[in-house]
Amino acid sequence: MARVFRSLRKTLTLAHQLQRQLSISPQMSRRTYISEMRKSAFEGNILRFLRSEIQYELQSSPPNNPITKFNSFMIDGRPGERWITLRRQYADEEVKVEVTMFDGAVPASSANGEVANSDEMQLHITLIVTISKGEGGVLEIMCSAWPDSIEIKRLLLCGNVKVPAEPYAGPEFRELDDELQDSLYDFLEVRGIDDELAVFLHQYMKHKDKVEFIRWMERVKSFIERK
Structure with missing residues (x-):
């Protein structure tokens, strides 16, 4: 039971x-x-x-087909990245220029140096110029590319020996003697880093900015569509 x-x-x-x-x-x-x-x-x-x-x-x-050459430089557009790389040979030197997309802006100035319009901005691009001479070491020059000009910011010389963790980078460029500054601008100009390059890079980056934006949206769309 x-x-x-x-x-x-x-x-x-x-x-x-x-x-x-x-x-x-x-x-x-x-x-x-x-x-x-x-x-x-x-x-x-x-x-x-x-x-x-x-x-x-x-x-x-x-979007147009990417430009792969400018003057003596070959261009690697590095799709999907915020950088492009330009390379060329100059005599026995290898010249490499790494360029960011737009990474800053300042108010545009008029001819007399005053702010022309609060709505007008000058976009900024950073350039890292590396000049190699084989066993002779590497000269690295940090520059700013404005819409119609190149501005040198700093120089750093690296040898073939091990670089210290915090190497002496030299003084600010604007602290150098005026004639030395002019000579360094001439040094870059004969290697193709000049105001003409600045104008080209701003045009190139406007196009790259658009292409990368479309590529980003396509990737987001593909992810959401994925089941």
Whole structure:
């Protein structure tokens, strides 16, 4: 008799658990459905926005094929990165110029040095010029490229021996003698780092900025579309 009661109690317990599951399942199912619907709606809105932006960017000014050469420099556009690299040979030297995309801006100035318009900005590009002479060491020159000019910021000479953790980088460029400053600008100019290059880089980076923006949106869209 005790065995019968235990069996009956077990059966009633299982029936009670099953009843609870049946009463909870529809509620959980509804919550899951609503959650999935919201997720789908959010993703749909994002995808519509991305497709619209991509189409607008492509139609407003379609990207051109990347330029691979400027004067004596060969250009590596480094797709997907914030940098490009220019290389050339000058006599027995290897000249490499690493260039950032736009990394700053200052208010534009008028001819008399005053701010022309608070809405007008001059975009800034950083250049790292590396000039190598084989066993003769490496000269690294940090520059700024403004829309129509190159500005030297600092020079660092590295030998073939191990570079100290914190090497002496020399004085600020503007602290050097004026004639020495002019000579260093001439030194860069004969190697192709001049105002003409600054103008070209600003045009190039405007195009790269657009291309990278479209590429970024395409990658985000592909990720969201992935199931």
